[in-house]
Amino acid sequence: xxxxxxxxxxxxxxxxxxxxxxxxxxxxxxxxxxxxxxxxxxxxxxxxxxxxxxxxxxxxxxxxxxxxxxxxxxxxxxxxxxxxxxxxxxxxxxxxxxxxxxxxxxxxxxxxxxxxxxxxxxxxxxxxxxxxxxxxxxxxxxxxxxxxxxxxxxxxxxxxxxxxxxxxxxxxxxxxxxxxxxxxxxxxxxxxxxxxxxxxxxxxxxxxxxxxxxxxxxxxxxxxxxxxxxxxxxxxxxxxxxx
Numbered sequence: 001x002x003x004x005x006x007x008x009x010x011x012x013x014x015x016x017x018x019x020x021x022x023x024x025x026x027x028x029x030x031x032x033x034x035x036x037x038x039x040x041x042x043x044x045x046x047x048x049x050x051x052x053x054x055x056x057x058x059x060x061x062x063x064x065x066x067x068x069x070x071x072x073x074x075x076x077x078x079x080x081x082x083x084x085x086x087x088x089x090x091x092x093x094x095x096x097x098x099x100x101x102x103x104x105x106x107x108x109x110x111x112x113x114x115x116x117x118x119x120x121x122x123x124x125x126x127x128x129x130x131x132x133x134x135x136x137x138x139x140x141x142x143x144x145x146x147x148x149x150x151x152x153x154x155x156x157x158x159x160x161x162x163x164x165x166x167x168x169x170x171x172x173x174x175x176x177x178x179x180x181x182x183x184x185x186x187x188x189x190x191x192x193x194x195x196x197x198x199x200x201x202x203x204x205x206x207x208x209x210x211x212x213x214x215x216x217x218x219x220x221x222x223x224x225x226x227x228x229x230x231x232x233x234x235x236x237x238x239x240x241x242x243x
Contacts, residue, residue: 035049035050055234056129056159057109057129057131057133057234058109058111058124058127058128058129058131059129059159060083060090060092060124061083061090061092062129062153062159062160062161063160063161064090065160066083066085067085067086067088068085068086068088071083071084071085071086072084073092075101075102075103075113076089077099078099079097079098079099079100079101079113079115079121080092080093080094080095080101080113080122081093081103081113081122092122093113093121093122095121095122097115097121098115098116098121100115100116101113101114101115101116101121102114107229108125108133108134108135109124109133110123110124110125110133110135110136111123111124112124125137126146126148128148128149128150128151129150129151129153129159130150130151130152130153130159130162130236130237130238131150131234131235131236132150132224132234132235132236133233133234133235134224134225134226134229134233135223135225136148136223137221137222137223138150138166138167138168138176138221138222138223139168139173139219139220139221139222140167140168140170140173140219140220140221141218141219141221142170142217142218142219143218143219144219147167148221149165149166149167149168150165150166150167150235150236150237151164151165151166151237152164152165152237152238152239152240152241153238153239154239155239156239162239162241163180163181163241164178164179164180164181164185164237164239164240164241165178165179165237166178166179166237166243167179168220168221168222170220173215173220174190174191174192174213174215174220175187175188175189175190175191175197176188176197176222178237178241178243180241185241187199188200192213192222195211195212196211197213197222207227208226208227208228208231209224209225209226209227209233210224210225210226210227211223211224212224
């Protein structure tokens with residue numbers, strides 16, 4: 001294993017990373033603001049009141065729960081993101097081509113590893129958990145050997161891969177398929193038309209949502225954006241397999 005002190009000296013900010021990350025078996029809390037006003041407290045211009053509700057949209061090691069009391073996220077000597085869990089190191093990314101890398105959490109919720117030229121080497125959007133955010137792809141790329149699907153958690157408190165998955169099939173690229181317990185539970189039934197899939201009339205593009213579907217010989221994917229990016233939105237597959 002690479003020298004821990006050297007690795008930690010190049011670490012990215014855990015404070016930023018953990019805003020979107022939850023490690024099963026280990027929860028982190030950052031108490032910097034409050035969600036309430038107690039009697040006698042004065043709220044000034046420098047104070048902030050934030051809801052206590054947390055929404056987890058991505059989990060790095062959903063099938064590898066941490067076991068040590070002091071895990072750490074860092075960038076190793078090869079320029080890749082890793083989680084150091086005691087004497088064990090988990091690779092989050094494994095394709096860095098430069099040792100001079102840095103990681104940033106974007107406003108979109110995408111956690112990105114990039115080089116000194118700001119080229120994206122790895123991004124969390126390419127490895128969805130149970131949530132599709134605006135700007136994420138749902139589909140596949142034959143050229144890049146990527147499958148963008150969302151998979152349910154095993155339980156409400158366990159982010160390990162569950163029994164339900166929403167995905168596309170390269171053999172039938174114009175449809176969405178919902179698989180539960182290895183069986184087909186639902187499909188979008190036909191091609192994309194007028195901003196939506198068949199059997200999903202409620203997803204039609206409007207003044208709030210901008211839905212798109214792209215397909216060619218190398219890839220096919222659904223993607224959506226919001227015209228007002230300040231509105232929070234997510235597309236979720238829950239533990240029961242409901243969308």
